[in-house]
Amino acid sequence: MARSQDSFSKKEKEKKRAQQRQEKQEKKDERKANAKKGKSLEDMMAYIDEYGNISSTPPDPNKRIEIKQEDIQIGVPKQAELTEEELIRNGVVSFFNETKGFGFIRDLQSQESIFVHINQMSERIVEGDKVTFEVVAGPKGYSAVNVKKVK
Template identity: 45%
Template structure:
């Protein structure tokens, strides 16, 4: 018991057939009237200023030579900075192990120091002058001297 084709089915078939015909018509138009652009028209060039153009650049013009010394870089060259002396108080010192910590008077930072970088008779509470050096775990105090 097959059902006869309904009106909707016929309409859908008509629309599909119409789309197929339109598509084949467009395809034929493309074949008969090829695009106005050839391969040479599609190529773009980049000029000396970095702009995209359709004309080939003139290779006879030479670029001006720029010496490396004339190029300015925004970051200044790294120059060796003189380490600024800092003041601090010895907060902790262990004579047996030979290390201690100095608390900076200008801030709350504490810096590690080793006995080899400090005066022989240093003790807790001494006010000292020192410089900083980058160590394994942070800044270390070096060149430790008593404040006069």
């Protein structure tokens, strides 16, 4: 007599697959029975309150704030323009490298460090010299121009 081609493990795997199919079908039937179709538009709406939180109730119209389009700033704000008296400043050379041709001037008013290039000087300067200079806004920040040594 011939033996059966199905082994014990094959039969177990087949039973397991059938059980999984049965469970899947039961879940599908349950979802169909509990499905809520036709929700109203009001039930699906979500609102954002004044603090940015999502809520199911509409916001209070009395708390509404009007915002002008010009007041909205996207990105980094531009630097403010300087007046004529703010342009000419006094300072002390805090660092200068003659071989590379640049340095920094410590502004006496704001204690800010301002870049200076050798092409913007009328005479040779060294560290510790007192100078007058004008400030120009460059692409990487302020830089000193028309640098003159104070005698």
